[in-house]
Amino acid sequence: MSDWDYGRENGLWGDDGIPYGLDDYEPSYSRKNEEIENNFVIFMSEVEDYVRLMKECNIHSIVKMNNHITKNNLWKNFPSIIRENTFKSGGTYMGISIKAYREVTSLLKTDDVVTSQLLSQERVDKQSLFS
Numbered sequence: 001m002s003d004w005d006y007g008r009e010n011g012l013w014g015d016d017g018i019p020y021g022l023d024d025y026e027p028s029y030s031r032k033n034e035e036i037e038n039n040f041v042i043f044m045s046e047v048e049d050y051v052r053l054m055k056e057c058n059i060h061s062i063v064k065m066n067n068h069i070t071k072n073n074l075w076k077n078f079p080s081i082i083r084e085n086t087f088k089s090g091g092t093y094m095g096i097s098i099k100a101y102r103e104v105t106s107l108l109k110t111d112d113v114v115t116s117q118l119l120s121q122e123r124v125d126k127q128s129l130f131s
Contacts, residue, residue, distance in 0.1 A: 039080070046081045047103045050096065054104075060111040062104060066095045076129040084124055089116035097121060 050065070053074075059065045069075055070093075075082050081100035086092045096104070098121065104110070 042080050043100070044103070046078050047100050047107070050078060050081065050100070051104055051107050054108060060109075062096065062101060062110055062112050066093065070094050075124070079124075079126045079129055082124045082129070083121040085118055086120045086122075087116040088119055091116075094124070 053069075054060070054065050057065075057068060059068060069078070075094060078096070081096045083095055083097045084092060085095040095101075098118070105112075
């Protein structure tokens with residue numbers, strides 16, 4: 001197999017026999033991938049800050065931590081993980097997303113005991129955090 005046949009079969013050469021340049025095709029690492037990566041970095045940064053605050057305040061329960069954050073008006077520090085959580089028991093409380101909850105429990109052993117089923121989570125408008 002010639003270089004030309006190999007290049008054509010593997011997408012390295014155009015149909016006209018001219019090799020593709022770096023600017024001739026859509027890169028596999030697009031802006032969407034970059035945005036996903038940036039969002040993940042922000043998410044993990046907030047989770048780590050949440051865990052750090054738990055340790056600083058000597059709080060061993062996510063529920064107690066959420067109450068502490070609400071009482072001290074600190075949710076503006078966690079805009080990507082905050083959620084309005086509605087439970088089967090009828091209460092709706094400010095808390096963290098399920099994904100953040102899993103990350104926190106993987107980073108830190110907590111004293112949480114699940115007593116009511118989570119029915120829904122709503123994103124919190126970030127503008128309302130700063131007003």
